[in-house]
Structures are given as structure tokens and as C-alpha cells.
Amino acid sequence: MKKLLIIILTLAVSIAFTADIDAKKKKKKKGKYKVTEVTNGGSISGKALFAGGTPPADETKALTSEQSLCGDSLPAEKYLINGNKEIKNVVVYLDGIKEGKAVPKDKAFVDNVQCAFVPHVSVGYKGNEIDIKNSDPVFHNVHSYIKGKTTYNLGLPDPGSMVTKKMKRDGVMEVKCDSHPWMLGYVFISQHPYAVATGDDGSFTISDIPAGKYKVKAWHEGFGEIDLGKITVEAGKTAKVNAEFK
């Protein structure tokens, strides 16, 4: 009886050790997105709107150099809200969707034009490439970050020079230029195709969604991220939801 106890005890201890090590190695792994054939998918569409009183005006940024090329100041393009309180450059996406249509193969693109990043906000897909271009006759370095961590920092000295990199991680990628501190842009890198940016009129449509219930979120560089709640998508139908920022 005593022997058994010892055996069990040693077993327990050894398992405990092994388990401990496994726990350490097993850091939370994100679920991988799975591509399936989507037929007769549903959509979500709506508008990004400012729900408060007076919408904030866009900021301007003073230039500390290159004035001869780009002028003394540039709009920050942070709050692009039209008279109808429709907001441009809001990214609406399905959070945590596990499977669905294939990711489009389009490359993402960021250009340096007149000391600003064009487009200011775009959506890219994880695993795709991104073309980074400098159309200005001055030196730009595209220094991008996800969650404050450098993803790459590329020197683009010559006008027209372009570098192609792969987008290996998802998240909101800030694009900056160390040479020109006012320059700021964003590439929203999604690991699934269900993420879109709003246009001038603030409207968006996410299509080809397999029927089901999804968490929808919206992100804006100035307002941050908001939760639009769980939306039920029915096959072949369009669910309506507006992203209302305050």
C-alpha cells in the first residue's frame, strides 16, 4: 500500500513537471483562418457616422522641412467627416471569423506623395505583399509599426523607387517617416478578407459572408475601435449596421 502511494506520488510529481513545461511552451495561439467555398453568402453594409454634436475638425500639421516642395502645412487627414457626418477611412471588419472566402491577392500599396502617405488609410491582407513607393524627389523612410513594434524600416532615397515587402502580421500598421515627423498613414492588415475601409461617403459593404452570427468592429485612427455588436448574417441577404462614433 505504501509502495503504491510512493508510485502515485512520483507519477504525480513527474506529470506536474511535464505539464509545467508544456504550459510555458504553449502560448495562446491564434486560430488560423480557413478558406472555404462560399456560395450564396450574405453581406453587411452600412455607414460610418459621427453620432455626437459637432464633429471634430481635421487637424493641420506644420512642416519642419521640405517647405519648398510641400508647403508650410498639410492636412492631417485624421478626421475626414463630411457635412452628413459621414466618416471616411473607418475600417469595419468581422472579428474572429474562422472561415470564409479566399483572401484577395491584391497587393497593398503605400506611396509617398507631397510629403504624405497615399492612401492615408488602406486595408491589406496578411500574407500578401505591399508595395511601398516614394514619388517625392526627397528622401523618405517608411518606418511601419504594429502595436508600437517596428515591422520594417525602409530607406527610399530615390524618386520613384519602390520596395515590396510581405505583410507577415495582422493588426493596425502605422506608417511613419523618421525624416518627416508629421507624416502618418495606416494599413489595416487583416488576416481574413472581411475588412473594408469606408470611402468619402462613409459607406461600407462586407460581402460573401457565410451565414452565421459575427462580431463586427470598427476602427478609426482618431476615435479608436468600437464594437458594433453581434450581427446575424443570413444567406443571400444584407444585414444593416452603422458604425457610430462619438
Next chain:
Amino acid sequence: MAEVSTTKGISKGVVKLTVLLGISFAIILLFKPFATEEAYRAFPVIGSRVWVWIIAQLHLNFAAFVLGVPIFAVAMEFIGWRKSDERLDKIAHDFAKLFTVGYTITAILGTVLLISLPILYPKFMEHMMKILGPTWWLYIVVMYTETIIVAYYYYSWNQMKTEGKGKHVFLGLLVNLAGAALLLITSSWVGYMTTPGGVSEAGELVSRWDAIMTYMWLPLSLHRLVANVVFGAAIGAAYAAYRFTTSTSPEDKAYYDWMGYTAAMICIAAYFILPGIGYLLGVEIYAFNEQMGIQLMGGFFAWLWVMQAILMGLILFFINYYLWISLNKMPGGERYFKYVKLLYIFTLLGWAIWMTPHSVAVSLEEARRIGTYHPILGNLGVMASKNTATIVAMLATFYSYAIFRIANQEPTVPWAKTGTMVKAAVMIASFVGILWIGWYSYIVPAEFRVKVLSTIQFGLFFGVMIATLVIDKYLYKDAHIIGEPEWGKMPDRSQYALIGVTVTFTWLMSLLGYMRAGGRQYWHVYGIVKDTSPDAFLPTHGFASVVASITTILFFFVVAAVFWGIIKTEKVPEGGTS
């Protein structure tokens, strides 16, 4: 020179001493040293410190001489008496002559010192008198006793040569006993100055016995005693060498060659014990005050230890050289030249490591390239390797001697081959063992290395020497003698080696004397009487070396004069008058 009668000799000695003491007391009274409020008086031109330094060192050298030579002389006389060897008696007599003259010089120098100290350092001497005054009166009593015995011993030599030789030898023993007593008393003063005891923090006497019986007292006395033997024998060897090179007759050459050899061997035998006793002295200093130990061993004086190592190694090399050349005069000695190569390498390596400095003096540029410590020199420069190197070099020297002893013999005992093999095995094992301990010392804590491993190394060293000598004693019993040693068949350069030993040793004594005194730094009596004189700083090594050199030169100048005087008296035809 007519034979001086014993009583006349004694009274001459007593009068001399009394006159000297009288002069010094008169001068001291005249100057009234203690009546001053000032703590110091300045000696003209060279300053008080250098003056007292030189005089004290010279006095010490001669004291060592007159204390060491009698030990040697009496030993010779005793052996000569038991073996009925006239030659030995003659050597002994020669030496008795040497130290009798030396005695006068010592007394004169002592007088100068006796006058200088209270006048130049009144406050300090006042303190010394307060604490150790009675020993001073004892010292005078012993000095008179010594003077009487020495005079009696020397002047009664021829008288007692035939009848009462035993009594005469006993007299010689008394000379040495009185000498040892003088040594103990003086050591107690120096010991008190460096490692004081028996006084309160304010400098008031608590226990006179404790003030005498300090940490340093016995080890220092012992160290000095053995060093005196080495020194006495070295002077004897130098004297013989000097006579050898100046003699022309083959008999004289043979005689002085043999004398030089005997003296050199006594010198080196005692020399082997010195590091051990020095070690003991170091341990006592550490026991008294670790910081003083650090200061002496690793601090400011570290470079002097390198100089000491160079000199010690030099002495070993001189002796080895002498022994190797001596093989030439041994019939059959050429058989051993092949081992000389090996012994040479061991001595050389030992010496090289011994002198390797730990913290090297480098230029800034070198320091940048080397870093703070050189990985090779740093490792060679620590105690673990130095102990090993010292012992290896000394052991090699011993084997030079062991080879020389038996160079002209061929063992006849039936186990001769086995015996030789055992000897070789002991030799190889000892070198390997000592080296292994040396390596092992690196990886153990300092405490263990100092207390255990060093002791084992030294033990092994002495054990091997004894074992070899014992084996030889039986192995070469009734050995076949290839030929008698051809005494006198030595090139002059071998004799310069002996003179080299003596000069080096004297210089070494001055240097170590400086270190011993320097350990007190800015104290007269360490921690109790502060030195506030203008000289209360440690002189640079260069300056100290210069003073040590000057002292050594002065010493040999006087010694040469003594030798010359003795030779001159000999040249007077027998029975003639002068």
C-alpha cells in the same frame, strides 16, 4: 705580531667597550636630548632618516657578521677537534680573527647609532626607553659578557690548543649564546616597533613582558639567527674565494678552495630554511594586522618582492654554477654533466617564474592593450606559482649538491642499481608532486593554500632532501672512489660566483631590512607613536635601492679593509716582531 696574553686581550676589549660607551654617554649628556620640546632634530645634508638608515643597516650587517661567523667558526673548530683535522682548526681560527676585528667595528657603529638616535629622535627614544628601558641595561650587561668571552676565546686559542680544547670549544659555544642573547634583545626592540603589544592606545606601558614578547619577536629572532648563519658562511666563502684568487701556491689554492666549498655549503643549507622561517614571519605579521600584511606582500612593496626574487634566484644560480664547475675537479664528474642541463632548465624556469611580477609596471599604451592584469603574468605572479617555482629551483640546487657529493664515487653495494633507481624515482616524484600541488593551489581558497598546501610543498622539499641523503649514505658505503677531488683545480670565475653570493646576500639583507622597517609606514611604533618628521613618507623604490646599495658598498669597503689587514699580518715572518 707578538702573542697577546689572554688577560691583556680581555682587558683591551673591556676598555674599548667602556671607552665607547663612555663617549656616547658623555655626548648624549652633553646634548641633553630629552630636555627638548622638539620631537626631531635634523641631521645635516642627508637628513636624519638616511643617516640613521645607513648607520643602522651597517651596524646590523656587522652585527650579523659577528653573530653569524662565530656559529660557523665554532662548528669548524668542533669538527676539526673531533676529527683531529688541523685544516679545520685553522679555518676556525681565521674566522675567530675575522669576527674579533668585526666586533670592534660593530661596537663603533653601535656607538654612533647610540648617539644619533636620542639626539635626532628624542621623543621617540623617550617612548622606547619608557617601554623597554630595562632591556637596554640588560643589553649592556650582555655586551660586556660577550666582549669578555670573545676576547678570552680568541686570545686563548693557541694556549688551549693542545690542552683544554674541549673547554675552548665550550667557550665558543658561550660566545654564540651571548650573541643569541644580544640578538633576542635587539629583536625585541624592532619587534615592538613593528608589531607593538603591552601598551595602551595612549602609549602607556601595560605589561613590559608583552611589549617584549610581541608577534614578531621570536620569528624575527629566528629569521635573523638563520640569516646570520647564512651571512657568516657567505662572508667565509667570500674570504676563501678572495684568498683563492690571490694565492699562487697549489697548497694554498687547495686549502682555500676547500674552505670556500665548505662555507658555501653551510651557507646554502641554512639558506634553504630561510624561506620557511620568512613564511612564518609573514604569518605572524598577518596575525598581528592583516592590513600590514597586505601592505607588505601585495601593496607598495610588491615590486621589492620581485627584486628580492631576482636576488634570491641569483644566489641560487651562483651556487649552482659553483657546484657545476666543481664537477670538473671531480674525477668521474663528467658523467654527470648530462644532468646539469636538466637542473639548469629547472633552476632557470624556477627563477623566471619567481621574478615574474604580478602587477606589471607598464606604460599607458601597454596597459590599454594588456588590460589590468596580463593573463599569463597575472597567473604566474601569484603565490601558488611562486611557492612552486621557489621550491623547484631550490630542489634543483640541492640535486646539484647531491650530484657533486658522489661525483667521484661508484657504489659497490649489491643493490646499487635498485638504489639508484629509487633515488631517481624519488627525484621525479618530488618534481611532479611539487608541480602538481602548485597547479592544485590555483583552484583552492587562499586559506587552504597558505595553511596546508604550502606546508606540504615545503615538507616534501625537505623530505626529499633527507631521503636522498639517507639513501646516499647507505648506497655509497664503501663505495669505489674513482679519484680524490682535485682541490684547487678551479677556474677563478667559480670564485667570483661565491663572492657574488655574498654581495647579493648583503644587498638582499639591506633591502629586506628596508621592507621590514617600511611596513610601519608613517609610524615609529606602529599605531602608537606617529612619525611626524619631514621624512614620514615612504621613499621610492629607486631611492631605497640606492641607499641599500650605498650601505652594501660601504660594508664591503670596510670588510675588504679587514681582509687586507688580516692578510697583511700573516705576511710578517713567523716569530718576527712588529
Next chain:
Amino acid sequence: MLNIYPIIAGVGIVISIISAMKKAPFFNYLGILMAMYGLLKCVEFVAPPLPGQVILMYMAMFVFTFLIYFSIKEDQFQAFLRPMKTVLADDDKKILRVLIVYIMIPVLAGYITYGKVKPQLAPPTSARIVHPEPPASITFRGEKISLLGAESPVRNDTANRDKHFEAGKRIYYQNCFYCHGDDLAGNGYIADAFNPRPLPFRGTDTIAQLPEGFVFYRIAKGWTTLPAGSTPWDSSMPAFDTFLTVEEVWQVTFFIYEATGNKPR
């Protein structure tokens, strides 16, 4: 970069081997000295170069001992002297004599003399006391601490060993490491700015040789109580009694011993 020292060593070895075979001790001697010099200089291939002073010492030793070695046997000694005697005395060696005795050696001697007397850019140096003698007691922010046989309260507090070690580590890396080094090897990133360089703690030759009380004293008082022989004017060792408490000094002392695996004397 061409290094001539291996060549010197090699040529020296070749000369000494050939002359040993031809029984020419004088050239054997020269060959050995050459080889030894080359070899001592070659140390820099495996370790930092030996300081010039040490090489000088060793070379003096070799010059002396090998001279002794070649003069042990009379016939060898005579053979050793022969080339010198020949060059000096033989009448048919006139050209060689003029070349060596009257040109080469005097010119060399003159050149060496020139090197000695020409004005040199050697600033005054001083032998430095690395471990100066400490006083019997020190005043630590008004508190008197006896140093004779001082025992570390931190080392004796074995129950809190880890706590003290960690505290010592923090103190070390916020106060000491920029000089004494990340690895406690005396090569901190600003060690070059100072002369004398900061002391290393690794190895068996610094703190391993010292009592802990001494280390405490050096940290607590820094340059302020150094004797003249320790060149206090050059010391950048701060007096840490202005920055740390008594316990902190003991803790950092404990740390430098533990981290280097050394034990106090």
C-alpha cells in the same frame, strides 16, 4: 601586417641548432638569445603582449644564465671565447675586426646612447600601491566602524543570503559596473577613460587575496583616504559612504565575492 618576431625566433633557433652541431658555443649563445627574444615577443599571438619591462627582465636573465651555462666546462668556455679572441687578436681577420669591433659595435653603442639621451615623451610615473593600508577604523557618516578583523554582517546572515545577493547585485549595477564591468572583470564601458584602470574582481589575485573588511573600506572611503602612494589624485573611485548605507556596502561587497566565486581572505 608583417610580423618579424616569429622570423627572429625561427632564425635564432636555426642558428643555435646549427652552431650546437658544429660545436660553436658563442653562436649557439647568440642564437638562443635571439630565439628567446623572438619567442617572448610572439606571446602576443596567444595572449596580450608582454610588457617591455618584463621582456627586459627576462632577457637580462637569459643573457646572464646562458653565459653561465656555456662557461661550466673549461673547454666549452674556451671555445665560447674563441670567436671573440679571434676577431680581436688575429692579424688576418682585419676586415672583420674593423667591421665589427670598430664600426658595428661602436655605432650600435652610439645608437643606444642616442636612444637614452634624446628627449623622451615619458611623463613622470609612480609605482602605485594597489592595496593601500587601511586605518584601524573609519567614520561612516558619523558612525565609527572598526576595520580590524571586521566581519561582514551580511555574509553571516545566511538565512537572507538571496536577499542580500540580489540587493548587492542591484547596487553593483547601479554604482559600479560602468567601471568595474558587467562581468566584474574591470573592463566597464568607461574603463578606458581612467588611469589607473579600474580593478577587476575576477581571478584569484584581487579581492580573493583580501579580507572583506578591506574591500568594505575601499568602497566606503574611495579616493578620499588614499595615501600618497596610491595616487589619490588619479583615483576615480568615489567614496560610497556618500551614496550608500553601511548595509548596502556590505551587500555589494558580498555580491562581488559571490558573483566571481571568490572567498575573502
Next chain:
Amino acid sequence: MLNKNKLIITEGEITLKTLIVFAIMILVPFVSSAEMDRGKMLYDSWCAQCHGYEGDGKGYASGQYTLPQPRAFDSGTYKFRTTPSGERPTDEDIIRSTRKGNPGTTMPPWTRFTDDEVNEMVEYIKTFEEETFEYDAEPFQMGKAPAVSDALLTQGKEIFDKAKCWECHGKAGRGEGEKGWQDNFKNDWGTRAYPTDLTQAWEYRGGATVEDIFRTVTSGFDGTPMASFQSSYSDEERWSLSHFVTSLQTERKTGSALSVKKVDAVPASTDDAQWDAADYLDMPMSGQLMFEPRQFAPVITNVRMRSLYSDSEIGVMIEWTDKKPNKGDDGLPSDAVRLQFPVTVSDGPEKPYFFLGDKNHPVNLWFWKASDNTAVEQNAKGQKENDLVQQEKNDMLAAANYSDGHYRVLFRRPLDSGDENDITFTPGKFIPISVTAFDGAQNEQGLRATVSGWYYVMLEPPTPMKVFVMPPLVGLAFIGAGMGIRKKLKEGIG
């Protein structure tokens, strides 16, 4: 059939066997994790003091104690790589930084560890942020550096201009470029980034050989504004650029003394050609660490000294890199430099304390400030505020120049000013000198300063007569001795 005896198993045997089995079971996970444990143990012992026990770069020696800050491993961003920008470093990259250290930072070369130990530490370091290492990265091929040539350097210079390296590193390469001093010039960890002074090879974080520079230019320093130029330029172009950058490095001449040549008149302007021809001495600098406020992380790492003297005058010129000059009008203290001499020079080694002297050994200070561009004479006998006094009589003439990130400050004064509080210059004598520099951008003033140890200047005296007399005399003596010995030998033979 089975031997029956074999089936009888004693109780003792069971105990033993089970123990062995379970001992193995316990040991297996231990063995597999032993490597990691040793890596952690070594990391905790020898890396965590700076990089933090959690790999967050917030160890004991971080913050005010170091500049730049220790790397935070939990960010997964690594500056020193052989992989394209944004990629993980190879293990060899981390090993290289460990083994060689990063010059100009507190990261030393770690040579004491075995290769296995370093590998295990690297494995452990990688666990602080595992996502980075989930991807494999293709290291770029370094290839072999082409031999340097004038054409290559010209090409390199063109690229240096074209790639706008100078916008940050400055036209002279001292890191003074305007763009490097904008507000956003920070690294991922939120601290200011300083463009490297390319003239000071000992400050190149990633190493200063042409290969090191090629690697840096190719990969960029992720987490800092230093961009990757891998796609913008070909290998050949980047090699030429790297060679050009090495050509900007100046030789650092350290030593203990500067020999001062005599000229007819000490030039009064800092850009006189005589100054460029004059020999110089480089002094590595340290923060002032002995007194509060201490300066742990100085940015002036080196000060260069040149000096000339005439019959009546001495000029000492101090040069150093200051990437951003401060004149005291921007809320920060003014840049300044101060020379220090003992008031009286002793014959022995004795000197005043190397920073502001001491009670018994006052120092003479020559103090130049950028704010008013004048130099004044001061005396100090300690580090307390009232130990420093201004001299009333000012014999000092100063000229200063700032261009391309480089200060040149020239002090001129009569050899003997006749003032007992001033140092007097005697040719042939070694005169102690030390330098204190103040960088306003680092808020240095008063005791917060960058300091050097004692050095010497020696005004070269005219060559003494004995130099011409002694050598021939010794030569003659040797000839005489040779003749004497020959005569003796001949007599002996004869």
C-alpha cells in the same frame, strides 16, 4: 517454459525497479528542459541586470544608468541582424552581439562563456517573445568586401549624398544632421535615438569594420530610425557606401602626453592650417561619477587636444563632437568646456585631485562657454560650490568655432601670466592637464559633467647638446676599449 525461479520477484526488487522506472520518468522532462534551465540560469545571472528578469529591458542598470537603453527582448525587435528589415534575427546574429558586444554601449563582449552556454542563453532569450521566431528568415548573403579604390570611394560618397545619409548623420558624418534632432526621432522603446558619429569608430554600435557597416546599411537597425537600404541599392553600391563610411573614421590617438611643438606665433584662429598639421591627443571621456549629481551616461565620449606654443604664448585647442549645440537660450544649459591645470606643478607624481582639485592642491581652470563665447580663468580647491572662484585678472583669449557637429575651442594665454594663481608653462616640463566638457543637451552644468583623467602637455624644449655629444663619445669609448682589449690579447699571445 519460463524458469520458475525467475518468476519469484522479491519485494526488494520491486521497490528498486519501480524506483528506477520512476526516477527515469522524473528525469526525462528535467533532461529535456535542462538546456532551457541552464540558459535561464545564465541569463538571470549575467543578462538580467540590464535586460531585466522578464526580458523587458528594465533591469537594474537601465533608465538613467545607461545610454542607450538595454534591449527589451519582449518586443521581439532586434537591431543587429543579417536578415532583411522586419525579419527575425538569426541565432548567429544574437550570438554575435553577445560575443562581440556593442561598442559605445554598456553591452560588453562576453567571452567567458562556452559556445554551448551562449547557445542556451540565446534559446532562452528567444522565449521572451516567441511570435517573432515563428517565422523563418532568409539571411542576406554578405559576400566579400571589394578592395577599396578611389573610384569606389567616389561612388560611395555619391550614394552617401544621394541616399541622404547626411540628413541624419550630418555632412561631416558626425551625427549632427538636422533630421536626427526632430521630436519624433525616437526608437521603439520611446527613448531618443542619436545618429551615430561616423568619425568615431569606437561608437558604432554594430561594429566599425566595412563588413559591419555593410550589414548595418543592408539590414537597418530595426526599432530605430536607421532604415534598411537593401532594396534601394545593389550590393556593390552598398559596399562602396560602406567603404566611404570607413573613410570618415578618424584615427584615435590615445596616450598619456601631448608633445607641444614650438612655432613663431600661435595662430589666433581655430581654422588655421597649422592646427590641422599639429599633433593631437585623444582623451576618452567618462561621466562625472564621484559627486552628486552624477552623470552615468555621457554622450561626449572623446575630446581631442592640440597645442602649439611660441616664445611668449601657448595655445591649447580642444575639439569634440556635439551633435546638437546649445547656447543656453533653449531652456537647457549652454555647452562649455573647461581645461584644468594644477596651480603649481610638483616635481614628483603628486597632483591635485583630477576633478576640481583638493584642499591642499588648487587647480587653475580655463572655462569657455558657448552662451557668450568667452573664456574666463578660475581657481578651484574642491568640489563644493564655494571652492570655485573667478579670477579677477583675465589673461585668456579664446576663439571658438562650431560647424558640422564639431566644436573647436582655442585657448590662448601667455606662458607666464605673472599671476600666482595661474599655471606657468616651462618648456621641457610635463604639465598635468585634464578636460571637463559640458553638453547642454544632456543638461550638463556644474558637477554634472563629462570628465577626463589627468594627461600631460610637454612644451618641446630645444634639443639639448648632449644628444649630439654623447653618442659619438660612447662610440669612441667602445673603439678605444676594443683597441685596448686587442692590445692585451696580442701581448698575451705574444
